[in-house]
Amino acid sequence: xxxxxxxxxxxxxxxxxxxxxxxxxxxxxxxxxxxxxxxxxxxxxxxxxxxxxxxxxxxxxxxxxxxxxxxxxxxxxxxxxxxxxxxxxxxxxxxxxxxxxxxxxxxxxxxxxxxxxxxxxxxxxxxxxxxxxxxxxxxxxxxxxxxxxxxxxxxxxxxxxxxxxxxxxxxxxxxxxxxxxxxxxxxxxxxxxxxxxxxxxxxxxxxxxxxxxxxxxxxxxxxxxxxxxxxxxxxxxxxxxxxxxxxxxxxxxxxxxxxxxxxxxxxxxxxxxxxxxxxxxxxxxxxxxxxxxxxxxxxxxxxxxxxxxxxxxxxxxxxxxxxxxxxxxxxxxxxxxxxxxxxxxxxxxxxxxxxxxxxxxxxxxxxxxxxxxxxxxxxxxxxxxxxxxxxxxxxxxxxxxxxxxxxxxxxxxxxxxxxxxxxxxxxxx
Amino acid sequence: xxxxxxxxxxxxxxxxxxxxxxxxxxxxxxxxxxxxxxxxxxxxxxxxxxxxxxxxxxxxxxxxxxxxxxxxxxxxxxxxxxxxxxxxxxxxxxxxxxxxxxxxxxxxxxxxxxxxxxxxxxxxxxxxxxxxxxxxxxxxxxxxxxxxxxxxxxxxxxxxxxxxxxxxxxxxxxxxxxxxxxxxxxxxxxxxxxxxxxxxxxxxxxxxxxxxxxxxxxxxxxxxxxxxxxxxxxxxxxxxxxxxxxxxxxxxxxxxxxxxxxxxxxxxxxxxxxxxxxxxxxxxxxxxxxxxxxxxxxxxxxxxxxxxxxxxxxxxxxxxxxxxxxxxxxxxxxxxxxxxxxxxxxxxxx
Numbered sequence: 172x173x174x175x176x177x178x179x180x181x182x183x184x185x186x187x188x189x190x191x192x193x194x195x196x197x198x199x200x201x202x203x204x205x206x207x208x209x210x211x212x213x214x215x216x217x218x219x220x221x222x223x224x225x226x227x228x229x230x231x232x233x234x235x236x237x238x239x240x241x242x243x244x245x246x247x248x249x250x251x252x253x254x255x256x257x258x259x260x261x262x263x264x265x266x267x268x269x270x271x272x273x274x275x276x277x278x279x280x281x282x283x284x285x286x287x288x289x290x291x292x293x294x295x296x297x298x299x300x301x302x303x304x305x306x307x308x309x310x311x312x313x314x315x316x317x318x319x320x321x322x323x324x325x326x327x328x329x330x331x332x333x334x335x336x337x338x339x340x341x342x343x344x345x346x347x348x349x350x351x352x353x354x355x356x357x358x359x360x361x362x363x364x365x366x367x368x369x370x371x372x373x374x375x376x377x378x379x380x381x382x383x384x385x386x387x388x389x390x391x392x393x394x395x396x397x398x399x400x401x402x403x404x405x406x407x408x409x410x411x412x413x414x415x416x417x418x419x420x421x422x423x424x425x426x427x428x429x430x431x432x433x434x435x436x437x438x439x440x441x442x443x444x445x446x447x448x449x450x451x452x453x454x455x456x457x458x459x460x461x462x463x464x465x466x467x468x469x470x471x472x473x474x475x476x477x478x479x480x481x482x483x484x485x486x487x488x489x490x491x492x493x494x495x496x497x498x499x500x501x502x503x504x505x506x507x508x509x510x511x512x513x514x515x516x517x518x519x520x521x522x523x524x525x526x527x528x529x530x531x532x533x534x535x536x537x538x539x540x541x542x543x544x545x546x547x548x549x550x551x552x553x554x555x556x557x558x559x560x561x562x563x564x565x566x567x568x569x570x571x572x573x574x575x576x577x578x579x580x581x582x583x584x585x586x587x588x589x590x591x592x593x594x595x596x597x598x599x600x
Numbered sequence: 601x602x603x604x605x606x607x608x609x610x611x612x613x614x615x616x617x618x619x620x621x622x623x624x625x626x627x628x629x630x631x632x633x634x635x636x637x638x639x640x641x642x643x644x645x646x647x648x649x650x651x652x653x654x655x656x657x658x659x660x661x662x663x664x665x666x667x668x669x670x671x672x673x674x675x676x677x678x679x680x681x682x683x684x685x686x687x688x689x690x691x692x693x694x695x696x697x698x699x700x701x702x703x704x705x706x707x708x709x710x711x712x713x714x715x716x717x718x719x720x721x722x723x724x725x726x727x728x729x730x731x732x733x734x735x736x737x738x739x740x741x742x743x744x745x746x747x748x749x750x751x752x753x754x755x756x757x758x759x760x761x762x763x764x765x766x767x768x769x770x771x772x773x774x775x776x777x778x779x780x781x782x783x784x785x786x787x788x789x790x791x792x793x794x795x796x797x798x799x800x801x802x803x804x805x806x807x808x809x810x811x812x813x814x815x816x817x818x819x820x821x822x823x824x825x826x827x828x829x830x831x832x833x834x835x836x837x838x839x840x841x842x843x844x845x846x847x848x849x850x851x852x853x854x855x856x857x858x859x860x861x862x863x864x865x866x867x868x869x870x871x872x873x874x875x876x877x878x879x880x881x882x883x884x885x886x887x888x889x890x891x892x893x894x895x896x897x898x899x900x901x902x903x904x905x906x907x908x909x910x911x912x913x914x915x916x917x918x919x920x921x922x923x924x925x926x927x928x929x930x931x932x933x934x935x936x937x938x939x940x941x942x943x944x945x946x947x948x949x950x
Contacts, residue, residue, distance in 0.1 A: 286880050301783065366800040368793070378880030429789030441797060478800045480792045487878050487919065508796035510788045513809065514920060515779040520731055521922040522812055523779055533799055534809040535792040539779045580781075591789025596808055599768050600780035 172262045173357040174401040177243070177350030178269040184221045184309040192344050197271065199311060199341070207336045213329035216316035220553050222274075223309050226295045227550040230312055231572050232559065233291040233584050234275045234327065235410050236305050236421035237334050239268040239342035242405065249342070250335045250406035252387020261401030266345045269352075272308040272423055273341065275334035276554030277315040279326050279413070286378050288323065290559035291416030291584040292546075299546050302586040304424075304593060312553045313337060323380050327413060335409065335422075356401050356435055361443035369445045369476035370400075370430050371467050371496060372590075373452040374420070375412050375485035383484070384409040385449065395450035395466040397474065400431040403447075412485060417540040417581045418512055420484045420590035429592045430480050430510075445474045452483060452492035460488075464495035468503040478506040482591045486512070487525060494528040501530040508533040512587035513597050515539040517579065523597070538580070538595035540587040545577045558582075605649040605760045608677050609638045610687035610703055610717075612696045615742075616656040624695075626658030628669045630676040637745055641686065644753035649760075652680050655703075659695035666699075670706045682713060684760050689718035689748040690725065692740040701729030708733070714759040716773070718748050726774060734759065734773045775810075829943040832910035834933060836918030837884065837891040837950050838876035839867065848917060850877025856916035856929045861909065866895035878919030879950050891948050910942050918949060 180195055187198035201219040208214050222228045241249050245263010248255025279288040293303045293310070300306035315330050374383040376391045383390045386407055398407065408425035431447065438444040448470045454460040471479050479500050483493045490511060497507045513523035513536055523539065552572045560568020570576040580586040587595060613623040615636045634642045634651040642651050655673055662669045677685070685707045687700035697719040704715035718736035719725055726735055736755055738748040751772040758765060768775040784791065791808075798805040823829055840848050846857050867888035874881030874888065889895040892913065900906045914933045918926065937945060 286877075366797065368796060368800075429787040430793060433790045433793045437793070442793075478796045480789070480796050482789060482792070506796065506799045508792045508799060510792045511809070513779055516922040516924075519779040519781075520777065521924060522777075523809060524812075527812060529811065532807055532811060533795050533805060534807045535788045535795060536779075536808040537788045538781045542781050589788075591792060592787050594783045594785070594787055595781055596784050596788065596791075597779035597781050598808065599775040599810070600765070600778045 172399050172401050173355065174261050174404060175264040176267055176354045176356060176404060177264060178267045178352040178354070179345050179348070180351045181268050181270045181309060184223065184271060184311065186219065186221060190341065190344055192268070192348070197268065197341070204337055204340070207340055208333040211329055211333060213318050213321055213325055214315055214333060215318050217333070218314045220312045220314070221309065222295050222312055222553060224295055224307055228295045229546070229549040229552045229572060230274055230276065230293045230295070230310065231290065231552060231554040232276045232278055233293060233416070233554060234277060234288070234330050234413055235334050236423040236584070237273045237338040238423045238426045239271055239273060239338045240406060240426065241266050241339050241342035241346065243346055247405065249339050250409060253332060253384065253409060254335055254339055257386040259402070260405035260407060261399050265405055266342050266350065268342050268345070270309055271311065271341070272305055273311045273313065273334055273338040274305065275313050275315065275330050277317060277326065277330050278555055279323055280317070280321060286380055286414065288327070288380070288413040289415050290582045291419070292582050293584050294546060294549065297547050297549070299544055299583055302544070302580060302583045302595065304585055311337070311341065314554055327380065327411065331409070331411060356404065358400070358435070358438050358444055361439045365441065365443045367443045367445050367475050367477045368434060369448060369471045369474055369479045370434055371448045371450060371471060371479050371481040372428070372430070373450050373481065373483045373489070373493060373496065374408065375453055375489060376451050377414070377453045377485065381414045382411045383451070384411055390451040393451050395448050395463060395470055397470060398447040398449050400435055400444070400447055403428050403431050414485060415581050416584045417586040418484070418486050418589060419585055420588055421585055424585065424588060424590050424592045427592065428590065430482060445476045450496070452489045453485065454488070454492060460492055460495050463492065464499040467496045468499035468505060471500060471505055472503055476505060481507055481509040483511055483589045486514070490524060491526040494526050494531055498528045498530045508535065510535045510537060510589055510591045512537040512589045513539045514541050515597065516541050517543045519597070519600065536596040537589050537591070537593055538587040539597040540580045542580050543577060544580060546575060548574050604647065605645070605684055605756070606680065606682045607645065607649050607651045607756065608653055608655055608680060608682040608685050609634060609641060609651045610655045610685065610700060611636060611638065612693070612699065613656065613658040616654065618656065624658040624660035626656065627661055628655065628657040628672040628676065630655050637749060640745070641749045641753060644749050645756065648757060652682065657699065659693070659699065662699040663695050666702060670703065673703060674707070674710055677707070677711065684713060684756055685715040686752055686756055687715065687717040689736070689738045689745065689752065690723060691738055691742060691744065692720045692723055694724050697723035697725030698728065701725035701733055701735070704733040705729055716752060716755055716759060718752050721774060730774055730776050731778065736772055737774050823944055826906055827904060828907045830908045830910050830941055831897060831906050832912070832914065832937050832942045832945040833861070833892055833894060833897065834914040834945050835892050835948045836916050837874060837948055838917040839872050839874055839884065839888045839892050839915055842871060842873050844873070844875050848875055848915065850875055850917060851920040853917040853921060854925070856914060856933060859913045859915060860911060861894060861913050862911050864894060865898050867892055876917050876919055876950060891950065893946070897946070910937070910940065
């Protein structure tokens with residue numbers, strides 16, 4: 172499988188009369204964007220705004236962040252299974268708008284038995300900015316106005332699809348152009364002297380509301396399966412997790428997965444990248460957890476790995492599933508390095524993890540999500556007006572989003588993302 | 601600093617030169633200037649610091665009357681208006697290490713000045729005080745005096761300036777079990793790839809999160825007679841009366857609650873709800889007995905298989921609970937159960 176990723180470096184984004192890219196400047200016509208979702212009965216309206224790094228702007232109620240990409244050649248469509256039939260992607264040529272993200276925001280009605288949609292914030296400047304990767308991108312912020320009476324599942328599904336359509340459309344303006352940068356992703360046979368490494372990517376699914384999509388399929392019934400790294404780049408994985416913001420993996424981060432990219436980069440030189448195992452986590456019964464962990468280890472061995480990098484998503488049981496997978500791999504003779512976030516209480520004094528296996532001797536931290544930060548007032552807020560709280564556990568609920576308030580990093584979008592794309596970590600002090 | 605740091609140095613009876621074990625009952629006292637190893641510490645501090653006085657106390661005197669000694673210490677130190685307290689080094693001496701740790705913590709809390717001590721990593725004072733007090737790691741015995749004093753002086757200078765400290769390895773103190781966020785040069789995924797490569801090559805590698813050493817809890821002896829036993833139900837599933845009248849938090853609960861089971865044969869979704877923020881509770885809302893099995897326990901009670909169902913249900917939410925809170929909840933609930941004559945408890949988790 173060979174993929175050419177053609178990147179267009181975007182230096183400026185602004186609303187304008189037409190949607191086009193010229194000399195690194197992306198112009199977006201809101202009417203054209205709105206027309207894309209006009210046939211969606213769940214959506215009453217959608218506004219389009221732009222937020223650039225360094226602005227005094229706060230974006231709230233974020234559901235997903237997506238990188239504009241489109242297929243220009245090769246089988247399948249971008250975000251297969253959702254924007255097109257589930258034809259295998261990862262070959263041909265794909266265009267990417269580098270430096271841009273589409274952020275979908277909406278006030279989703281109600282909460283459902285403890286697992287409602289949680290607050291997710293990005294500050295484009297100020298002390299909270301470094302904690303979210305989206306503060307460094309030019310964000311096309313979509314604010315959705317939803318029809319009355321929708322269930323959470325209907326609402327999030329409508330917003331999810333709309334965001335993907337907009338992202339694909341924006342990338343589509345580059346279809347006839349030559350990219351600024353062209354990168355080839357192919358994994359030719361590597362020397363047998365090189366260490367053989369696989370990537371086990373654990374994705375979340377929990378209850379009816381929060382899940383992950385693989386070629387449009389909800390992963391909830393899925394046993395571990397194999398993916399080619401190029402499939403990540405064409406949007407085979409789409410995020411449907413609207414739980415605690417800091418531990419989410421955005422669609423953008425599946426598209427730009429740092430483990431996939433680093434393993435591809437080093438393939439043939441420092442290692443032999445044997446492939447990716449995709450597994451759902453948060454299995455609800457001990458036998459189910461063990462089955463999935465064992466399958467993951469078995470697949471890793473079957474594709475010839477000696478070592479496995481494991482990343483995860485979400486928390487709680489997800490940490491147990493991570494540790495079980497680590498344990499199954501190590502007991503099968505595979506060395507592991509695992510990525511996870513920490514919950515060490517606001518002052519950093521609590522034991523960080525909800526579960527641990529003695530085999531987990533090579534952990535990479537994505538930071539303590541309980542750490543507290545004070546956000547300053549901002550000039551502009553997109554996405555909502557009032558800070559979301561849930562059942563009084565976060566505190567600060569009902570604060571005005573434009574003003575100052577204190578929050579744990581939990582509410583900052585992807586702040587401690589255990590998918591591995593952030594630079595935050597915790598260390599001993 | 602324009603003026604010299606004013607330091608109080610704490611020593612036990614031995615290092616102060618008063619005597620050995622026979623003088624361990626020496627009451628807390630203070631003497632002007634530096635004594636014993638304090639003189640070398642003074643040399644290490646150089647012109648930046650001055651040991652204005654040395655506090656000394658016998659190890660037994662402190663161990664037997666810690667409150668009295670601490671109070672006396674504050675009285676004695678006060679007039680010197682110190683900027684910093686330095687205690688020890690205690691090396692492997694247990695009573696001395698405990699005294700150093702406790703004194704440092706007390707002075708930090710009551711005088712609001714920084715404090716530091718030094719001892720061997722296996723000194724019992726480390727386990728008790730490392731989270732609150734900076735402890736420089738030393739060798740096991742006084743033969744390691746010189747490096748200990750150097751490390752203490754270095755840390756002393758930094759603590760007084762109030763500059764945020766670097767990592768324990770860099771600054772020379774024992775990790776306090778505290779996690780602090782920082783930004784790394786590379787994303788976590790990249791770091792994980794390279795960590796794995798080191799492990800595969802057989803090179804030295806280090807985990808960014810240490811493995812814990814959990815205390816072992818000795819299980820209680822088995823019940824002698826289940827048919828006589830009062831059995832309690834305890835849960836972290838957050839099952840509370842509808843409306844959550846006591847506002848139990850969905851995560852990071854700050855409390856545990858008691859609800860009467862008097863006259864209840866089972867728990868129903870009309871009367872109770874699940875407020876736990878860590879899982880999808882709608883199956884529990886349909887029938888709370890699914891996580892708090894009152895219905896089955898009542899059957900066993902009626903059949904005489906257990907003595908009685910305890911009248912009070914204990915409830916909290918475990919999601920995101922700091923370990924310290926969870927430990928405290930358990931101890932408090934257990935104390936009540938014991939007082940009520942309960943012999944066994946079914947604890948349900950999610």
